[in-house]
Amino acid sequence: MNKKYIAAASAAAVMVSMISVPAFAVDYPGGSQDTRISTAIEPTYTVTIPADTTVAFNALSTDFGAVTLESAQIDPGKAVKVELDASGSLKNAADADKTIAYTINTADNTAFTSASYQTAGDTTALKIDITQEAWDAAFAGSYSDTVTFTVSYVDAE
């Protein structure tokens, strides 16, 4: 019985060693042949947005950082678009009906809603503006609001 097993194993080993991958050769009639080499580089980019900010009492204008395209490897004809979603009202923590109106503006006092960037280093400085009338009418308490920056890869305008 043992001899049978040894014989079978030996035969299997011989058969495995005889397996060979066939190789095929292509016959070229002569001359040159073009070979196409292709690769694809995925677009990459890094965008920084403003951090959490506290506005001082009675401050009419507060620095709110900047939206910046830090690094960019994007396709020609494409851009990185940043959109801002803000309610425009700081809400009282104890009573949501009590609010303080605010606007997020660029340095030239234009309301910021979105911007597109194509070159690394492109930036938009932002500020939070609250009028004196809004401060004077505000009730005591803590106020806050959350704004959302959405970044997308779009066709350049």
Place this chain on the structure above:
Amino acid sequence: MPMKKTAVLLLTVLMMCITSLGVYAESATIAAQVPGTHTVTFVIEGGKVEANGTPVDHTIELDRQRVQTYRLIPDDGYILDQLIYDGEDVTEQVTNNCFTAPPLIRDTEFTVIFRPSRLPQDSSKPFPQSSTEQSIRRTSTPSSQTRDANTVHTGDFNEAVGYFTVLLVLSLCLLIVLTGHKQEKHTTS
């Protein structure tokens, strides 16, 4: 088998959707704090101020948006001259020595000045005072208006000078009389 094919198809569609979006969102929070109280700082000359029946010290702390009435009490012999609240002259708004401030919305300065109702009389000065001298005396503080009776000032009429003048005139008269008498003696002799 149809269920398996459907599941594979749905999974493929889902993966295609996710990879094609490439949209990212990040949030930032904006916060602010509005204080519950504010400080009123007082500058008072020639009297005192009461709030809710209590004389105020240098400062008081009041609730935000509080409407506070102040009572202005001048010292004896003084009357209200000027009231400045939060940088604005509100003297005209004082009625019956009371002033009601607008809702308090920030730290504020309260300045009230009382002035003497009558200028003090000076017995060593019978001649009418010039208007310039009177205006200078009106703007000076009460303590500086106290004058030393022994000090002589320009325009004062001192009693000693009067006596000396009378003596001088009498001396001259006597001299004239004596001189005239001598001449008569010479003439008669």
